[in-house]
Amino acid sequence: MLKLYYSPGACALASHVALEESGAPYEAVRIDLGKGEHKTPAYLAINPAGVTPALETERGVITQNAAILGFIAQTRPQQNLAPVGDPYRMARFNAFNGYLASSLHPAIGKALFSRPALEGEARADAVEVALTRLQLIEDSLLEGPWVMGDAYTLADGYLMVFERWARAADLLDSARFARLNGHLDRTQERAAVQRVLAAEGLEVA
Ligand SMILES: N[C@@H](CCC(=O)N[C@@H](CS)C(=O)NCC(=O)O)C(=O)O
Structure with missing residues (x-):
């Protein structure tokens, strides 16, 4: 198993x-x-x-x-759970997950979970980088309503992790990140x- x-x-x-x-x-x-x-x-x-x-x-x-x-x-x-069987769409799925792993996760991790915690200007700079990376998803990468368009895929559960961290830290402003907020709410409603x-x-x- x-x-x-x-x-x-x-x-x-x-x-x-x-x-x-x-x-x-x-x-x-x-x-x-x-x-x-x-x-x-x-x-x-x-x-x-x-x-x-x-x-x-x-x-x-x-x-x-x-x-x-x-x-x-x-x-x-x-x-x-992913566009398996369609090489182009599968590449787009992998590209999105790669962006989360290589760009968003390190940026949010640095801003929120550095040990010792960042303070002052260092924290503000790190938060700005994280917000800029979230903004790219809000504006471009999220096809909507789900990451890959009309159907839920496993990329949605992955994006949810960082949306949850951002919301818990009051970084997911509802006006600036309207699509990400909607996506988070929709994902958390799923039974699984x-x-x-x-x-x-x-x-x-
Ligand atoms: N890119 C990796 C990141 C894995 C990762 O950094 N996991 C963190 C938790 S979010 C961890 O285990 N950190 C423990 C440590 O770095 O000591 C993945 O997506 O699997």
């Missing part, structure tokens, strides 16, 4: 939602970042990078949300998302 290593509320939420949406049987194993469980020898043997998520499959471990989402969508094509939020002990943002 698939086994997902996740940390509550962290970016692994995207992979957790993806598994739940897919209907595949899986086990979710909680890794407490606060207790350093991601740096234990046992976890480093699973993911030497010492981060979550990691997905154990019968063929080996997959890391990186973007890769895990593609794997889940392709192994359950009947669920229509609500089951995962409950399983991770999280509230709707």
